Amino acid sequence: MxxxxxxxxHLLVVDDDDRIRELLKQFLSRAGFRVSAAADAAHxxxxxxxMDFDLLVLDVMMPGEDGFAFTRRVRAKGGEVGRxxxxxxxxxxxxxxRIEGLTxxxxxxxxxxxxxxxxxxxxxxILRRAAPKPMGPQEIVMGxxxxxxxxxxxxxxxxxxxxxxxxxxLLRRLARALHEPVDRLELARDTADATGRAVDxxxxxxxxxxxxxxxxxxxxxxxxxxxxxxxxx
Numbered sequence: 739m740x741x742x743x744x745x746x747x748h749l750l751v752v753d754d755d756d757r758i759r760e761l762l763k764q765f766l767s768r769a770g771f772r773v774s775a776a777a778d779a780a781h782x783x784x785x786x787x788x789m790d791f792d793l794l795v796l797d798v799m800m801p802g803e804d805g806f807a808f809t810r811r812v813r814a815k816g817g818e819v820g821r822x823x824x825x826x827x828x829x830x831x832x833x834x835x836r837i838e839g840l841t842x843x844x845x846x847x848x849x850x851x852x853x854x855x856x857x858x859x860x861x862x863x864i865l866r867r868a869a870p871k872p873m874g875p876q877e878i879v880m881g882x883x884x885x886x887x888x889x890x891x892x893x894x895x896x897x898x899x900x901x902x903x904x905x906x907x908l909l910r911r912l913a914r915a916l917h918e919p920v921d922r923l924e925l926a927r928d929t930a931d932a933t934g935r936a937v938d939x940x941x942x943x944x945x946x947x948x949x950x951x952x953x954x955x956x957x958x959x960x961x962x963x964x965x966x967x968x969x970x971x
Contacts, residue, residue: 751775752782753797765781779803788904792876798828813843880957912968
């Protein structure tokens with residue numbers, strides 16, 4: 739993969755061993771990827787709820803929910819989250835363990851200890867096999883605001899506007915379906931609140947940052963009975 743392609747890929751490393759987790763994060767970051775890290779399945783769940791990831795590097799033996807169970811649950815979510823590629827890292831290297839991991843939905847299985855370069859090559863191989871990320875517009879103009887989906891940046895009259903990670907994820911999802919309504923509960927699947935209330939809160943906050951009159955939104959519109967749509971200039 740080219741350096742540009744790596745910069746566009748966001749990886750999530752999940753390992754309860756602080757030392758291994760930090761080493762993996764540093765190595766993959768130096769390789770050019772965007773990398774986030776979680777200490778367990780619950781922490782990973784929260785991050786997946788507010789950010790988009792291209793691949794999950796997952797330890798199997800963790801306190802609480804182990805990697806096998808977490809993989810099953812991720813796959814059961816469906817949608818983009820459910821299709822997220824998963825590479826398992828584990829000291830359990832029997833044939834039965836590898837079969838179990840692949841059966842639960844892992845895309846690859848690498849035993850510890852491993853060579854960092856092999857990990858990198860396996861990650862790149864999985865990403866090449868994965869469906870390409872849909873290309874959206876380079877810039878979305880909404881009055882005096884502009885949103886760059888690839889960078890997750892919003893400006894107003896040329897000045898940067900701070901966005902939370904959840905707001906970036908929501909804008910990116912709406913940007914992939916410009917002028918088309920996106921179901922509210924589909925948007926909620928990317929949050930920690932499946933009822934949609936978290937989405938409503940994010941929309942309200944975004945309107946304050948984007949709309950000339952947040953109470954009468956022009957760009958981030960409500961589609962009654964469905965959800966929301968982004969309707970730029």
